[in-house]
Amino acid sequence: MAQDKVTAEYGSLVFGDTDMRERLPKPTYKELSRVIRENKRIELDIANEVAHAMKEWALEHGATHFTHWFQPLNGITSEKHDSFLTPQDDGTILMAFSGKELVQGEPDASSFPNGGLRATFEARGYTVWDPMSPAFIKDEVLCIPTAFISYNGEALDKKTPLLRSEVALEKQAKRVLALFNGGEAPKRVVTNVGPEQEYFLIREEDFEARPDLRLCGRTLFGAEPAKGQELDEHYFGAIRPSVNAFMKELDDELWKLGIPAKTKHNEVAPCQHELAPVYEQGSLAIDNNLLTMEKLKLLATNYGLACLEHEKPFEYVNGSGKHDNWSLSADGENLLEPGKHPEDNIRFLVFLSFLIAAVDEHADLLRMSVASAGNDHRLGGNEAPPAVISVFLGDALSPVVKALIRKEHAETHEGPTMDLGVPALPDIRQDNTDRNRTSPFAFTGNKFEFRMPGSQQNLSDPNVIINTAVAEQCDRFCEYVAQYSDEDFMQVAERFVRHTLRDHQRIIFDGDGYSDDWKKEAEDRGLPNLMTTPETLAALLDRNNIEMFQKYEVLNEAECHARYVAKAEQYAKLINIEANTMVRMARHLYLPAIIAYSGDIATAVATKAELGVDATAEKELVKQLTQGSNAIYELTTELDKKNASARNVADPAKRDEEYRDQVLPAMAALRAAVDGMELICSKQCWPVPSYDDILFYV
Numbered sequence: 001m002a003q004d005k006v007t008a009e010y011g012s013l014v015f016g017d018t019d020m021r022e023r024l025p026k027p028t029y030k031e032l033s034r035v036i037r038e039n040k041r042i043e044l045d046i047a048n049e050v051a052h053a054m055k056e057w058a059l060e061h062g063a064t065h066f067t068h069w070f071q072p073l074n075g076i077t078s079e080k081h082d083s084f085l086t087p088q089d090d091g092t093i094l095m096a097f098s099g100k101e102l103v104q105g106e107p108d109a110s111s112f113p114n115g116g117l118r119a120t121f122e123a124r125g126y127t128v129w130d131p132m133s134p135a136f137i138k139d140e141v142l143c144i145p146t147a148f149i150s151y152n153g154e155a156l157d158k159k160t161p162l163l164r165s166e167v168a169l170e171k172q173a174k175r176v177l178a179l180f181n182g183g184e185a186p187k188r189v190v191t192n193v194g195p196e197q198e199y200f201l202i203r204e205e206d207f208e209a210r211p212d213l214r215l216c217g218r219t220l221f222g223a224e225p226a227k228g229q230e231l232d233e234h235y236f237g238a239i240r241p242s243v244n245a246f247m248k249e250l251d252d253e254l255w256k257l258g259i260p261a262k263t264k265h266n267e268v269a270p271c272q273h274e275l276a277p278v279y280e281q282g283s284l285a286i287d288n289n290l291l292t293m294e295k296l297k298l299l300a301t302n303y304g305l306a307c308l309e310h311e312k313p314f315e316y317v318n319g320s321g322k323h324d325n326w327s328l329s330a331d332g333e334n335l336l337e338p339g340k341h342p343e344d345n346i347r348f349l350v351f352l353s354f355l356i357a358a359v360d361e362h363a364d365l366l367r368m369s370v371a372s373a374g375n376d377h378r379l380g381g382n383e384a385p386p387a388v389i390s391v392f393l394g395d396a397l398s399p400v401v402k403a404l405i406r407k408e409h410a411e412t413h414e415g416p417t418m419d420l421g422v423p424a425l426p427d428i429r430q431d432n433t434d435r436n437r438t439s440p441f442a443f444t445g446n447k448f449e450f451r452m453p454g455s456q457q458n459l460s461d462p463n464v465i466i467n468t469a470v471a472e473q474c475d476r477f478c479e480y481v482a483q484y485s486d487e488d489f490m491q492v493a494e495r496f497v498r499h500t501l502r503d504h505q506r507i508i509f510d511g512d513g514y515s516d517d518w519k520k521e522a523e524d525r526g527l528p529n530l531m532t533t534p535e536t537l538a539a540l541l542d543r544n545n546i547e548m549f550q551k552y553e554v555l556n557e558a559e560c561h562a563r564y565v566a567k568a569e570q571y572a573k574l575i576n577i578e579a580n581t582m583v584r585m586a587r588h589l590y591l592p593a594i595i596a597y598s599g600d601i602a603t604a605v606a607t608k609a610e611l612g613v614d615a616t617a618e619k620e621l622v623k624q625l626t627q628g629s630n631a632i633y634e635l636t637t638e639l640d641k642k643n644a645s646a647r648n649v650a651d652p653a654k655r656d657e658e659y660r661d662q663v664l665p666a667m668a669a670l671r672a673a674v675d676g677m678e679l680i681c682s683k684q685c686w687p688v689p690s691y692d693d694i695l696f697y698v
Ligand code: ADP
Pocket: 192, 193, 194, 195, 196, 263, 276, 277, 278, 279, 325, 326, 327, 328, 334, 446, 447
């Protein structure tokens, strides 16, 4: 059968199921499939055979090295390349790769953030093969997705707790489903995750000319551009040729890696774009998202572009998010599919109520999971969901839920058919959920969409919370049913749903999440409104939360604490770097430029005075520039001092507060002074490209 290029090349750089089937002895293939399917431990003899086949495949595809690919707590991916090369006694070499090398690595990983779990003298860490995520080739290196743990088995990465949370959720969900199915549980229950990735693409020369973009990923200065996103002309607009060429190569590369990139378009802000793949099993989707982020950055440079993945690269226009579309399925069947009559679909309502209760009970953890110095600039800014967490159900489900709580039966109807008044246009059916973009956690037809994560985020963090909190609800349901074992199961289940929805009604909100009224109402409902990262981190030290993580074996107390410390440190470190960058830019770039410019004009004033010519404008300008440069000088000194003093605070929580309450305002004041000068200085003297240049290039 003739194959098109895309079909032929799709997944060619991934050691996938077909390759395994073709290359492994039948019993080995069967055993490996079972390990993957049933999430079982792998034996060394099987690993040896898999390693051999994987190496042969990799060599045929031009690989010379292998690496364990992992996700330390700093959120990026890490790798250390080892060649397959093994010298022999006779002076020749062999390209070798053993089962042990496949299964376990031992990076000297003392300089990854670990939140105090390891001191440098006991720096040993292990990477452990995750057979559920296929190995792939990147730049002639065979990459093996792994989890990263300490000598004592504590999680040092983002992936380990994610995998553990998937195991916990699967186990608990199977118990629930067995109750619905006469005691028989499905073979597999997995999460489905579809991450929508937003990013900016700007010209590489502008990126290079701005130390703030290079060092911090976002602009720390920049006057408001003459034009912003108010004309709504960028969203879904025609894509620039250079960007289009980039997107094409990106698709090709992602497809070869077996990443199902599907949708691409321009986003709301100028220079902003989005890429969405088709959803996949949770941990695989997250691996693939990380790989996508790496490719975005690397490939952009082929087109003279720089890709910005920061949550808020520019003030005055939207920042970038990463919507986390989440659902749960059992042997391929989506448990969040309401069907035509959700009111009669008890199993769906049970799972819906799990989600609602999980979000309400652990809203603090969910909020924490998306907190970062960068995302703080985005949440609550009328461009992204507010910092208050609520659940949106929409027109189809809200009446069902309300009726259930009132012990009534709601009739649902299919969305009405809309006659568009033009005979040539076919009638369309209204979706059963509209799109409330202001809701942080929205039911969108057959999945939930968590919209708070920032574009830079590793989605493991929020998914660990969702998975574990839903596992807890599954468990609660089973206990409830056991308590009423003499009653009819369906009636017990319905009562469970009613009570759960009634007890967690406060989290359901379908209105405008951006409005001030909602902030007030949320407060009346007792919903937390945690505006900044330092306020959110205590959720990791909360007894209830730690007990949940321990009970479902996702994180132990030491791991929770380590994550708390690592996150707190990350916040302070990022702001410290930003403050340092601002001080240097002010002293090395802005002050010299403004002083030189005002000096030139002062000389002109003197010359004009000699000639007896009026110099009102020049004098006025020199005055303003001098005031400006004096202010910048003082504010820079002030920021430098405040940063130094925040840096010296020993306690991580207090240090973060100092950064938020002292350093961030000092940064804002310095920025305002510099941006004010940008508006009155000549274009020639200004030392960096402005927002107008960067965002509206031709
Ligand atoms: P929109 O911008 O309208 O939210 P997109 O098409 O950009 O939608 O992205 C939706 C994402 O949700 C895609 O990654 C898609 O594969 C994913 N998705 C669709 N159905 C499910 C599901 N049942 N579970 C998880 N993710 C899903």
